Amino acid sequence: MTGVPAASLTAKGTVQLSSAINSTSEILAATPKAVKAAYDLAAGKAPVSHTHPWSQITGVPAASLTAKGTVQLSSAINSTSETLAATPKAVKAAYDLAAGKAPASHTHPWSQITGVPAASLTAKGTVQLSSATDSQSETEAATPKAVKAAYDLAAGKAPVSHTHPWSQITGVPAASLTAKGTVQLSSAINSTSEILAATPKAVKAAYDLAAGKAPVSHTHPWSQITGVPAASLTAKGTVQLSSAINSTSEILAATPKAVKAAYDLANGKQPADATLTALAGLATAADRLPYFTGADRAALATLTAIGRAIIAKGSIKDVLNYLGLGEGSALPVGVPVPWPTATPPAGWLKCDGRAFTKEQYPVLARVYPTLRLPDLRGEFIRGWDDGRKVDTGRKLLSAQGATLLRTAMLDYYNQDTTGTSGIVGMGFNNEDSITDLREGSFKMPDGTTFSDPVMAMSDNGMQATILTSIRSGYAKGITVRPRSIALNYIVRAV
Structure with missing residues (x-):
């Protein structure tokens, strides 16, 4: 050819x-x-794009106080940070995990190989054999049988060594x-x-x-590793160590020395307390006394000589004596005083008839030798007659009952006196009213109605007689009380 x-x-x-x-x-x-x-x-x-296990990285420098690199940190005892370098405990865990893995150079039986892709024109993989000689498949591999069939077919053709002019080659x-x-x-x-x-x-x-x-x-030696990012609060990377305990840096990693210094300082300290913190914030000075203005808020008040003297007293009695309110003062022990609340102040008792002991209140026992306070609940206090003969027969601390008021017309026509045979008077129908003066509204003391009263003009007309409930018999009486305000009577006890 x-x-x-x-x-x-x-x-x-x-x-x-x-x-x-x-x-x-x-x-x-x-x-x-x-x-x-x-x-x-x-x-x-x-x-071009590949990764390396850490075990293949050599020549990595160790981190120091002046250079970045890998670090070995001590486990923090109370840190929950996720931005710190791995502790020895974490490194050991990673090492133990790696120690259980296969070495870089190793073999596997086919049964352990999984996920092997199928071969194609664009990717390596496993193939299925085919003995077909007329297959157009691009995903199968020819068997020796298929090759032999093709070979045998070719053997019957023209010898390998022969020529054809290119012009005879058609349909190529x-x-x-x-x-x-x-x-x-x-x-x-x-x-x-x-x-x-x-x-x-x-x-x-x-x-x-x-x-x-x-x-x-x-x-790769470390010198060939480029573009390694620096660690920050938002990204992982290499860090520089620091043993400083007063640094505010957020890009350095604390050394075990710094952690130990902080731990030793905190160890044995009292936990932070808001109350103590508030007191610690006060600027102390002479004659100043701290006090609380609210929850965990404090301020300083001026402490006068009088205030210091009161604080130095050992009892309420000493304080009262210092203030001139002790025995023999303007309000001596045993004085009943109206008080506006249900609870008496310190050193005072309610006048509710309670008993007490001489050991409890020795001065009060001299004022009330019966060792019982008067019961002034709901009572009016009246001045002692003391020989004036306005309220005769009364003793100190004695009680007196109430009187009843009965209204009546004492004098009528032809009846100028109230003898045993005369008409005593006529009471009104309503014991709380004296306004009903119509005919038939008057009653005799025996209860009979007097229909035609004629008031004696020459005498006193309408009068009122005060009778006790016993003397008035079956006649109705009127209880009389003045206007009042309820206060709690208390007595000074010390």
């Missing part, structure tokens, strides 16, 4: 195969061996992912074409690029 054109970057044709992996030729076609060599080399390299398909054919060469290293064939030059460029990359398993 003659006249067959050679393939080039711009035209289809025949090509010479080459297994070289360092050729820059653009007129040769790479053999599967060369492609496999380049592929195997690239497969053993790490991808263009190569694609799904069909064999002629291809156009390309030395491009950034092409995404699936119908061009890479030249050895393109293979070498890819090989050289891969050769300059780090292997999948490799390490």
Whole structure:
């Protein structure tokens, strides 16, 4: 076969195969061996975007007070912070977890391999075998049987060594992912074409690029690690240690020395107390006395000489004597005094008839030798007659009952006196009223109605007679009381 054109970057044709992996030729076609060599080399390299386990990072400097780096912190005894560096306890937990993992270089039986993807034209993976010779599948792999069938078929064809003029070659398909054919060469290293064939030059460029990359398993000294962020309150990163105990920095990490200093200072201290804090905030000075103005709020008042003297007294009696209110003062022990509340002040008792002992109130016992207070609840106090003969027969602290008022007309026509045989008088129908003077409204003391009273004009007319309930007999009386205000009578006891 003659006249067959050679393939080039711009035209289809025949090509010479080459297994070289360092050729820059653009007129040769790479053999599967060369492609496999380049592929195997690239497969053993790490991808551009990859990660490393910490165990592969070497030469990491230890952090110090003047340089950033990794830190080993002591466990805080009361911290709940999530922005601190890991403690030895956390490091040990991570170490123990890593110690139980497989080493970087190890093997697995197939039964332990999970999630293996299926092979495709664009991804590696497992494939299913097929002995079909007419299959168009791009997801199955040919078995030796299929290869043999194809081989046997080819064996019956023209020998390998024979020629045809290109003009006799017809219907040559263009190569694609799904069909064999002629291809156009390309030395491009950034092409995404699936119908061009890479030249050895393109293979070498890819090989050289891969050769300059780090292997999948490799390490870096710390000096080659760049872009490591600094730790902050909102982001993780490296930190600088500090043993200062008065720093307000939020980007440094405390050393165990600083934590111990803070712990030692706090250990054994009294917990913060709002009341003590309020008192501690006062500016102390001479003759000043603290007092509370509200819940956990305090202020200072001026302490006078009188105030100091009162505070120095050992009892209520001493305070009263100091104030001139002791025995023999303006209000001596035993004086009843009206008080506006139900509870008497300190040193006073209610006048409610209660008993007391001489041991409790020795001075009060001299005033009330019966050891019982008068019961002044609901009572009026009346001055003692003391020989005036207005209220004769009364003793001190004696009680007196109330009197009743009965109204009557004492004098009528032809009856100027009230003898045993005369008419004593006529009471009104209503004991609380003297306004009803109509005929028939008067009654005799025996209860009979007097229908035609004639008032004696020459005498006193209408008068009133005060009688006790016993003397008035069956006649009705009127209880009389003055206007009043209720107060609680109390007595000074000390």
